[in-house]
Amino acid sequence: MLPTPCGVAPAAAASPCPLLLLPRRHRRLLLLPALRAASVSLSAAASHAHDAVLLRRAAGVADRSAGLTSPHPNFGCVIARPQLETDNAEAWVVGEGFLYAQGTPCAELLAAQEAGEHARGATAYLNLEPGDCYGDSTAVSTLVQAGITRVVVGLRHPLKHLRGKAIQSLRNEGIQVDVVGEDLHSKLFKEALKSCLVVNAPLLYRAAFRVPFSVLKYAMTADGKIAASSGHASWVSGKSSRGRVFELRGRSDAIIVGGNTVRLDDPRLTARHVKGHVPVRIVMSQSLNLPEEANLWNVNDAYTIVATQRGARRDLQKKLALKGVEVVEFDMLNPRDVMSYCYDRGYLSVLWECGGTLAASAISASVIHKVYAFLAPKIIGGVNAPTPVGELGMNQMTQAIDLIDVSYEQIDRDMLMSGFIQPIPDLSPVIPSVDEMPSIDPEVSPYETNIISFYKTWDTFGAFSNFSPHPIHMPDETGDYFTWLTVEHYYQAHKFIGVDSPQAREIIQEIKLAKSPEEAARIGRTRQREFQELVRPDWDSIKTDVMYRAIKCKFSTYSHLTDMLLSTAGSVLVEASPHDLFWGGGREGEGMNYLGRLLMQLRSEILGTIQTTVEVGEPA
Ligand SMILES: NC(=O)C1=CN([C@@H]2O[C@H](COP(=O)(O)OP(=O)(O)OC[C@H]3O[C@@H](n4cnc5c(N)ncnc54)[C@H](OP(=O)(O)O)[C@@H]3O)[C@@H](O)[C@H]2O)C=CC1
Numbered sequence: 323m324l325p326t327p328c329g330v331a332p333a334a335a336a337s338p339c340p341l342l343l344l345p346r347r348h349r350r351l352l353l354l355p356a357l358r359a360a361s362v363s364l365s366a367a368a369s370h371a372h373d374a375v376l377l378r379r380a381a382g383v384a385d386r387s388a389g390l391t392s393p394h395p396n397f398g399c400v401i402a403r404p405q406l407e408t409d410n411a412e413a414w415v416v417g418e419g420f421l422y423a424q425g426t427p428c429a430e431l432l433a434a435q436e437a438g439e440h441a442r443g444a445t446a447y448l449n450l451e452p453g454d455c456y457g458d459s460t461a462v463s464t465l466v467q468a469g470i471t472r473v474v475v476g477l478r479h480p481l482k483h484l485r486g487k488a489i490q491s492l493r494n495e496g497i498q499v500d501v502v503g504e505d506l507h508s509k510l511f512k513e514a515l516k517s518c519l520v521v522n523a524p525l526l527y528r529a530a531f532r533v534p535f536s537v538l539k540y541a542m543t544a545d546g547k548i549a550a551s552s553g554h555a556s557w558v559s560g561k562s563s564r565g566r567v568f569e570l571r572g573r574s575d576a577i578i579v580g581g582n583t584v585r586l587d588d589p590r591l592t593a594r595h596v597k598g599h600v601p602v603r604i605v606m607s608q609s610l611n612l613p614e615e616a617n618l619w620n621v622n623d624a625y626t627i628v629a630t631q632r633g634a635r636r637d638l639q640k641k642l643a644l645k646g647v648e649v650v651e652f653d654m655l656n657p658r659d660v661m662s663y664c665y666d667r668g669y670l671s672v673l674w675e676c677g678g679t680l681a682a683s684a685i686s687a688s689v690i691h692k693v694y695a696f697l698a699p700k701i702i703g704g705v706n707a708p709t710p711v712g713e714l715g716m717n718q719m720t721q722a723i724d725l726i727d728v729s730y731e732q733i734d735r736d737m738l739m740s741g742f743i744q745p746i747p748d749l750s751p752v753i754p755s756v757d758e759m760p761s762i763d764p765e766v767s768p769y770e771t772n773i774i775s776f777y778k779t780w781d782t783f784g785a786f787s788n789f790s791p792h793p794i795h796m797p798d799e800t801g802d803y804f805t806w807l808t809v810e811h812y813y814q815a816h817k818f819i820g821v822d823s824p825q826a827r828e829i830i831q832e833i834k835l836a837k838s839p840e841e842a843a844r845i846g847r848t849r850q851r852e853f854q855e856l857v858r859p860d861w862d863s864i865k866t867d868v869m870y871r872a873i874k875c876k877f878s879t880y881s882h883l884t885d886m887l888l889s890t891a892g893s894v895l896v897e898a899s900p901h902d903l904f905w906g907g908g909r910e911g912e913g914m915n916y917l918g919r920l921l922m923q924l925r926s927e928i929l930g931t932i933q934t935t936v937e938v939g940e941p942a
């Protein structure tokens with residue numbers, strides 16, 4: 323039987339716990355002294371070190387069911403309580419559990435059951451915030467009922483509709499919740515966070531890019547060949563390496579090969595030597611020039627899908643269908659569309675085991691996120707022997723793709739090198755941060771956000787761009803009103819306004835006469851670089867005020883723009899510029915998004931939820 327929320331024995335629980343009579347927001351405050359007492363002998367540094375170790379352990383525990391939980395991510399929970407006898411945090415663990423598969427008991431429940439009474443007053447470490455799917459709040463209620471007083475969370479849930487929900491519910495119950503990167507900062511936590519990111523990389527990629535996490539795996543000789551010139555490839559890598567491939571397959575939802583690999587290798591693509599998940603096999607073939615008999619058509623081993631070009635060899639399509647193979651036609655067969663298709667089928671991760679032709683096509687389409695290269699100490703030679711990646715159109719070594727977070731491992735006589743092509747997207751940075759949001763727009767809840775992006779003027783919300791063709795009537799360098807073609811013209815010119823120099827005045831004229839916002843931006847930026855002495859010295863501190871004045875004028879001049887802005891109430895606005903990390907949100911949310919912030923601020927000001935001191939027409 324699990325302990326009750328206040329940690330009293332079930333029989334005594336009939337009389338309400340005094341803590342529960344308090345308003346929820348006060349319960350947490352009352353619990354804090356007790357927590358401090360528990361960790362009294364630990365310095366902050368030591369307690370951080372222990373937290374980081376235990377969080378990494380939670381990630382490790384979560385990883386035990388990799389591949390099995392799809393479409394759910396991997397959840398691990400470690401319950402620990404400090405013990406005076408030992409400083410080894412691992413020895414403090416009183417219970418742990420992981421989500422074994424969809425529909426099985428959640429990690430928190432298993433860990434709490436193992437911990438029993440020891441969970442009372444203990445800390446729970448979660449690699450990932452629980453997802454309260456379909457109103458199932460077992461994870462939260464388990465922690466509450468077990469008497470957990472503190473929860474350390476590695477990552478907030480990456481899915482928008484779930485992010486922050488469980489954390490809020492736990493806090494509402496008076497439990498102290500510390501989230502890495504928000505409440506816990508240090509190099510140790512960064513490392514622990516990395517483990518949490520890696521274990522759920524598939525979900526993070528899926529959430530960020532709307533494609534499954536894709537790994538390209540190949541085995542090559544020391545001279546970089548994946549087969550002999552004849553196409554014969556069994557085997558390049560050794561037995562242990564191939565055993566590792568079975569594990570990789572078992573962690574994947576699907577394995578992809580190209581038509582040529584089917585013709586030359588007649589592969590089975592099963593995870594036969596590991597007990598676990600059986601991935602779907604996908605063959606990409608444009609011509610459908612595939613054999614009528616092949617190991618992959620034996621669907622007793624595993625399900626097979628053939629992705630092909632619309633109308634290709636309908637006769638073979640029928641024969642394959644009779645064998646139980648699913649044939650899917652694409653208007654234009656390409657890696658990106660196949661990945662979108664896999665996304666729609668709910669796949670979290672895909673292993674590409676194709677040859678170099680399809681691998682190059684998939685890399686070019688930016689759908690490959692990670693590479694596993696097995697290197698065997700063999701030389702096969704042959705100018706026509708296939709290599710792992712075909713033509714990418716690069717002709718300078720400086721264009722090479724640099725792998726990120728590379729690791730090396732020796733597997734018997736082989737070497738396994740792995741690395742990411744694209745960094746794991748950490749979706750936790752919210753634009754703007756939780757602390758900043760209330761002062762920008764109190765109507766927006768940063769953890770239940772709907773993000774509206776704009777960038778090019780032809781986008782749905784493109785009118786929010788400073789390049790949109792909406793002239794504004796605002797003072798110029800003389801104080802007289804001037805019609806600026808766009809907000810961008812006004813903004814760029816202001817870099818040089820107030821500087822007592824004929825050259826600065828010339829640049830202002832040049833910008834005023836620029837025929838397009840692109841031209842105004844180009845002039846402003848290049849002159850700023852070339853003639854730094856002509857830029858007003860306080861530019862960095864006043865540029866957001868200048869911008870705010872300009873957009874305020876633009877939106878008050880054009881009522882339909884105001885309507886459009888107000889129609890976005892409650893959403894986070896992001897200028898999706900991949901390059902401008904000050905005004906824009908960056909490629910992966912790494913930008914500061916100041917333009918989006920100012921627009922949200924203006925929206926709030928119009929709605930009357932905040933007041934600002936910046937007035938249109940004031941000198942900048
Ligand atoms: N050592 C290793 O790790 C591996 C070695 N190999 C070896 O590699 C060789 C085969 O390599 P390779 O010829 O490059 O074969 P691929 O596996 O890359 O297959 C290429 C085929 O993929 C299909 N395809 C479908 N869509 C596309 C697209 N958009 N772009 C490119 N191809 C597409 C086409 O099939 P279709 O012609 O049917 O239309 C194309 O001919 C074999 O010798 C095999 O043994 C293969 C895999 C791993």
Ligand SMILES: Nc1c(N[C@@H]2O[C@H](COP(=O)(O)O)[C@@H](O)[C@H]2O)[nH]c(=O)[nH]c1=O
Pocket residue numbers: 540541555556557558559560563564567579583587588589590591592675676696
């Ligand atoms: N040759 C080669 C690999 N080749 C890959 O494995 C496939 C064969 O899988 P299966 O039929 O299930 O054993 C083959 O078609 C190709 O995709 N893999 C490796 O790890 N090492 C190797 O040396």
